[in-house]
Amino acid sequence: MRFPTVQEQLDTIVGNVVEIISVDELEKKLQHSLQSGKPLKVKLGADPSRPDLHLGHSVVLRKLREFQDLGHEAILIIGDFTAMIGDPSGKSKTRPQLSAEEARENGKSYFEQASKILDAGKTTICYNADWLGKMGFSDVIRLSSHYTVARMLERDDFERRYRSNEPISIHEFLYPLAQGMDSVHLKNDVELGGTDQKFNLLVGRDLQREYGIAPQVCITMELLVGTDGKEKMSKSLGNAICFNDTPNDMYGKALSIPDSLIETWHRLLVSENAATLAGVREVVGNDPRAAKRDLARAIVAQYYSDEAARVAEEHFDRIFVQKKAPENIELFEFDMESMPIVDMLVTLCAAPSKSEARRMIQQNAVTVDEEKITNVNAAIELVEEPKIVKAGKRKFYKVAAKKTF
Amino acid sequence: MRFPTVQEQLDTIVGNVVEIISVDELEKKLQHSLQSGKPLKVKLGADPSRPDLHLGHSVVLRKLREFQDLGHEAILIIGDFTAMIGDPSGKSKTRPQLSAEEARENGKSYFEQASKILDAGKTTICYNADWLGKMGFSDVIRLSSHYTVARMLERDDFERRYRSNEPISIHEFLYPLAQGMDSVHLKNDVELGGTDQKFNLLVGRDLQREYGIAPQVCITMELLVGTDGKEKMSKSLGNAICFNDTPNDMYGKALSIPDSLIETWHRLLVSENAATLAGVREVVGNDPRAAKRDLARAIVAQYYSDEAARVAEEHFDRIFVQKKAPENIELFEFDMESMPIVDMLVTLCAAPSKSEARRMIQQNAVTVDEEKITNVNAAIELVEEPKIVKAGKRKFYKVAAKKTF
Numbered sequence: 001m002r003f004p005t006v007q008e009q010l011d012t013i014v015g016n017v018v019e020i021i022s023v024d025e026l027e028k029k030l031q032h033s034l035q036s037g038k039p040l041k042v043k044l045g046a047d048p049s050r051p052d053l054h055l056g057h058s059v060v061l062r063k064l065r066e067f068q069d070l071g072h073e074a075i076l077i078i079g080d081f082t083a084m085i086g087d088p089s090g091k092s093k094t095r096p097q098l099s100a101e102e103a104r105e106n107g108k109s110y111f112e113q114a115s116k117i118l119d120a121g122k123t124t125i126c127y128n129a130d131w132l133g134k135m136g137f138s139d140v141i142r143l144s145s146h147y148t149v150a151r152m153l154e155r156d157d158f159e160r161r162y163r164s165n166e167p168i169s170i171h172e173f174l175y176p177l178a179q180g181m182d183s184v185h186l187k188n189d190v191e192l193g194g195t196d197q198k199f200n201l202l203v204g205r206d207l208q209r210e211y212g213i214a215p216q217v218c219i220t221m222e223l224l225v226g227t228d229g230k231e232k233m234s235k236s237l238g239n240a241i242c243f244n245d246t247p248n249d250m251y252g253k254a255l256s257i258p259d260s261l262i263e264t265w266h267r268l269l270v271s272e273n274a275a276t277l278a279g280v281r282e283v284v285g286n287d288p289r290a291a292k293r294d295l296a297r298a299i300v301a302q303y304y305s306d307e308a309a310r311v312a313e314e315h316f317d318r319i320f321v322q323k324k325a326p327e328n329i330e331l332f333e334f335d336m337e338s339m340p341i342v343d344m345l346v347t348l349c350a351a352p353s354k355s356e357a358r359r360m361i362q363q364n365a366v367t368v369d370e371e372k373i374t375n376v377n378a379a380i381e382l383v384e385e386p387k388i389v390k391a392g393k394r395k396f397y398k399v400a401a402k403k404t405f
Numbered sequence: 406m407r408f409p410t411v412q413e414q415l416d417t418i419v420g421n422v423v424e425i426i427s428v429d430e431l432e433k434k435l436q437h438s439l440q441s442g443k444p445l446k447v448k449l450g451a452d453p454s455r456p457d458l459h460l461g462h463s464v465v466l467r468k469l470r471e472f473q474d475l476g477h478e479a480i481l482i483i484g485d486f487t488a489m490i491g492d493p494s495g496k497s498k499t500r501p502q503l504s505a506e507e508a509r510e511n512g513k514s515y516f517e518q519a520s521k522i523l524d525a526g527k528t529t530i531c532y533n534a535d536w537l538g539k540m541g542f543s544d545v546i547r548l549s550s551h552y553t554v555a556r557m558l559e560r561d562d563f564e565r566r567y568r569s570n571e572p573i574s575i576h577e578f579l580y581p582l583a584q585g586m587d588s589v590h591l592k593n594d595v596e597l598g599g600t601d602q603k604f605n606l607l608v609g610r611d612l613q614r615e616y617g618i619a620p621q622v623c624i625t626m627e628l629l630v631g632t633d634g635k636e637k638m639s640k641s642l643g644n645a646i647c648f649n650d651t652p653n654d655m656y657g658k659a660l661s662i663p664d665s666l667i668e669t670w671h672r673l674l675v676s677e678n679a680a681t682l683a684g685v686r687e688v689v690g691n692d693p694r695a696a697k698r699d700l701a702r703a704i705v706a707q708y709y710s711d712e713a714a715r716v717a718e719e720h721f722d723r724i725f726v727q728k729k730a731p732e733n734i735e736l737f738e739f740d741m742e743s744m745p746i747v748d749m750l751v752t753l754c755a756a757p758s759k760s761e762a763r764r765m766i767q768q769n770a771v772t773v774d775e776e777k778i779t780n781v782n783a784a785i786e787l788v789e790e791p792k793i794v795k796a797g798k799r800k801f802y803k804v805a806a807k808k809t810f
Contacts, residue, residue: 085543088550135542137583138490144575145493149554150567152575162555170549170557170578177575178542 003037003071006030012066013219015272016059018195021202021218029189029217039072041188043204043216045179045197046076046114048106049083049096053113054240055299056224056233059268060192061117063221067190068119075124076114077182078107081132082175103129113243116303131185132178143177146210147203152176155199180204184211195220196232224268229258247300251312252320252394254296259288262295270298319394326396333402334382341366341378344399350391365392408442408476411435417471418624420677421464423600426607426623434594434622444477446593448609448621450584450602451481451519453511454488454501458518459645460704461629461638464673465597466522468626472595473524480529481519482587483512486537487580508534518648521708536590537583548582551615552608557581560604585609589616600625601637629673634663652705656717657725657799659701664693667700675703724799731801738807739787746771746783749804755796770797 003009009030013020020026033040044064053061064074083106086097098106104127111125135143152173153162161168176199183191183204191201201218209215223232226239233240241253257265266280283291293313300309319326332348339347342357345366351357358376360366366373367390368380380387382401389397408414414435418425425431438445449469458466469479488511491502503511509532516530540548557578558567566573581604588596588609596606606623614620628637631644638645646658662670671685688696698718705714723729737753744752747762750771756762763781765771771778772795773785785792787806794802 081542082546085546088547132542137486137537137540137542137545137579140542140545141487141490141576141579142493144579147575148572149558149575149578150570150572153554165555167553167555170552170554170582171546173554173575173578174542174546174549 003030003034003039006034009070012070013063015066016063016222016268017219018222019198019218019220021205025215026190026217026219033072033189040067040190041073041075041186042067042190042192043075043077043183043186043188044192045182045200046078046107046110047083048078048080048103048110049086049098050235051106051109052235053110053243054233054235055243055269056194056226056240057114058117058243059224060194060221061114062269063192063219065117065119068122072190073124074118074122075126075186075188076111076118077186078103078110078125078127079179079182080104080107080127081129082178084129088171100129103127116243126186128178128182128185132181135181140174143181143207144174146207147173147177149173176200176203177207180207183208183216184213187213188216189214190217190219192219192221194223196223222268225261225264227253227257229261241299243303247304247308247312248315248326249394250300250303251296251309251316254299255292255316257292259284259292262288262291266295266298270295270302319396329388329396329398331386331398331400333400335402337383337401338379338381341368341373341380342376344380344389345391348389348391348397348399350389350395350397360391366390408435408439408444411439414475417475418468420471421468421627421673422624423627424603424623424625426610430620431595431622431624438477438594445472445595446478446480446591447472447595447597448480448482448588448591448593449597450587450605451483451512451515452488453483453485453508453515454491454503455640456511456514457640458515458648459638459640460648460674461599461631461645462519463522463648464629465599465626466519467674468597468624470522470524473527477595478529479523479527480531480591480593481516481523482591483508483515483530483532484584484587485509485512485532486534487583489534493576505534508532521648531591533583533587533590537586540586545579548586548612549579551612552578552582554578581605581608582612585612588613588621589618592618593621594619595622595624597624597626599628601628627673630666630669632658632662634666646704648708652709652713652717653720653731654799655705655708656701656714656721659704660697660721662697664689664697667693667696671700671703675700675707724801734793734801734803736791736803736805738805740807742788742806743784743786746773746778746785747781749785749794750796753794753796753802753804755794755800755802765796771795 006027010027013026029040042064044060068074080100080103082095083098083103084100086095107127153159158168179200180203184207191204193201198218198220201220205215205218225231226233226237227241228237228239231237231239235242241250245253262284263277263280267277271277280291283294297309297313300312315326341361342354345351345357345360346354351360361373361376364372364374369387380399382399386398386400389399391397411432415432418431434445447469449465473479485505485508487500488503488508489505491500512532558564563573584605585608589612596609598606603623603625606625610620610623630636631638631642632646633642633644636642636644640647646655650658667689668682668685672682676682685696688699702714702718705717720731724731746766747759750756750762750765751759756765766778766781769777769779774792785804787804791803791805794804
């Protein structure tokens with residue numbers, strides 16, 4: 001295929017990028033690829049122990065897609081090797097132990113979700129257990145001889161923990177080396193990651209050099225702040241919009257971000273185009289609500305369609321602007337004539353526990369047929385017409401006794 | 406077999422020991438072994454990359470032999486796994502890379518030499534590549550999850566290097582874990598080592614506990630000071646007496662130790678018996694030379710025989726006391742009529758280099774037929790009768806031109 005010129009490519013690549021190590025090397029690699037007609041191999045690591053992708057992941061995925069559109073090869077590495085081991089010390093919650101099947105399954109799901117952004121047909125996908133799983137103790141000794149303890153302790157989180165006498169298990173030093181070994185195996189030219197991955201990316205670069213391979217260019221991307229406007233987007237912090245969220249949820253969550261985030265989200269999630277962003281900035285200044293509705297529609301349209309975005313907006317307006325119940329609510333039927341409201345909220349998964357259900361009622365967040373529930377011991381009659389239960393701002397349920405009952 | 410009582414065993418075991426971690430546990434293990442009739446498994450690790458045993462090694466080997474004599478099982482572990490890997494960073498000279506054959510060969514040689522002290526027929530010998538070589542990357546991650554970076558950095562040499570910014574490669578952390586894994590595999594009750602091995606012994610103890618095995622008792626032994634009376638005995642420092650030294654060399658080297666060492670050497674190498682040592686102390690006070698001759702004979706007798714010790718003493722007296730050449734000197738024949746003395750010394754391996762040969766001549770350490778050589782450019786005539794070349798105090802050579810020449 002015909003590649004754009006090196007300058008055209010560089011202009012595209014630098015968007016939303018925080019750091020390129022190094023620009024000179026990237027330029028040379030692009031030059032060489034242009035002359036030889038050989039696309040660059042661009043690596044992105046995926047953690048199958050956290051299989052739900054959210055907009056935070058989309059920032060690097062969009063960059064990877066840009067490389068694809070420039071004619072380069074995108075390689076998605078599913079880190080099933082470490083996912084299968086988990087955290088043997090049991091201290092890390094983000095590293096649960098997965099079976100080989102779960103790891104493959106999650107990897108497949110990761111790829112399917114990522115395909116909403118990537119050109120799936122042109123994406124190489126591989127599982128690092130295929131090579132890391134074959135390494136023996138002596139290979140690991142050889143691998144780890146290429147890195148020093150002092151260097152590893154320079155990583156921000158290790159340094160902080162070591163200084164404050166929090167234990168660091170030695171196996172934690174082996175994980176960055178394992179993912180660095182992926183780069184040795186793949187001989188990729190570029191690796192992408194968030195700024196929080198910079199250390200790991202550099203380990204891959206160092207190891208390639210140690211193993212006599214041309215070192216990869218490391219490109220780190222801006223991290224997306226979550227819907228709370230404070231923390232980095234993360235599912236466990238509850239400030240995430242997931243690829244698999246419904247259009248209604250996506251739209252509603254996007255509208256909940258603070259005005260100060262609108263432009264940044266637009267740049268990281270919708271378009272890097274300077275003229276477009278200038279337009280967005282103007283709308284934010286005049287009518288931030290309108291700007292946010294544009295953004296929310298654009299996000300839903302990206303993951304679903306323009307039509308889905310329009311419907312989601314209508315749905316939102318009906319419930320929150322006109323304060324009506326949504327048009328189609330799923331019916332839940334119970335095997336009883338009446339049910340305590342607390343039990344019902346837990347059964348509907350509207351509350352994670354009875355105490356949480358009670359708390360919601362005490363905070364006036366629960367209505368039945370638009371009537372506020374104030375008594376935590378109230379029981380709801382189910383034999384008449386179906387009733388509409390509303391819990392919090394966005395959760396609606398239609399409940400009734402089973403017909404056959 | 407019948408074991409001696411626990412107290413009798415303890416009395417034997419504590420001799421020459423620096424530390425037992427812990428005495429309580431050892432007592433319980435001895436008690437249990439006595440009741441069950443099951444001998445304790447006593448582990449000693451052997452490094453096949455340094456296959457020449459010297460008297461320094463004999464201190465722990467003698468302790469292991471004592472355990473055998475008390476009815477327990479001696480297990481000699483040949484560390485062929487790490488010997489085959491060597492030091493991949495190439496920084497450590499004491500860890501050259503050995504082939505599998507060399508490692509086995511050296512291991513066999515180690516065992517043969519150790520058999521001069523151990524009851525060979527009752528010694529279990531095993532090679533740790535048999536289990537460590539089967540461990541994969543994931544096993545290593547699990548293993549290393551049981552130890553923290555901070556704990557490893559407590560090891561004296563690591564701590565010193567880390568503080569003074571000397572690089573420590575991560576693979577160096579894996580070696581103590583590997584040898585500790587030996588204890589997990591063997592489920593041994595006791596491990597022996599010099600005081601310099603204390604950290605490694607404790608790693609084995611910790612890992613056994615982590616893997617749910619009763620932790621081994623660690624017994625550290627005094628380190629033997631070499632013939633120079635200063636440094637720990639070591640072949641590379643040139644202050645060692647090797648198991649494979651000739652009786653004459655053993656005897657001569659033993660006589661060269663400072664008087665202050667006689668009693669300690671006797672205790673560590675000949676007998677721990679208090680009455681015997683009191684006798685030695687008395688002789689040292691009255692006639693240190695006689696005490697040293699007794700010690701030297703006792704050492705030669707141990708590795709060879711009483712007769713060999715007597716002959717070695719006679720040989721020594723003839724050369725150094727009566728200043729005569731020894732009775733049987735090997736004849737070296739050269740393909741020439743005359744030879745520069747410097748070349749000759751190097752050819753005979755009397756000097757490691759020409760400059761060293763010149764230095765020896767300048768220090769009046771070289772004679773030919775009892776005549777001192779003073780000119781470094783002197784050439785030695787070889788056509789007449791064989792001549793006796795003496796280099797240093799103990800090296801004699803008979804040299805002549807080849808008859809056929």
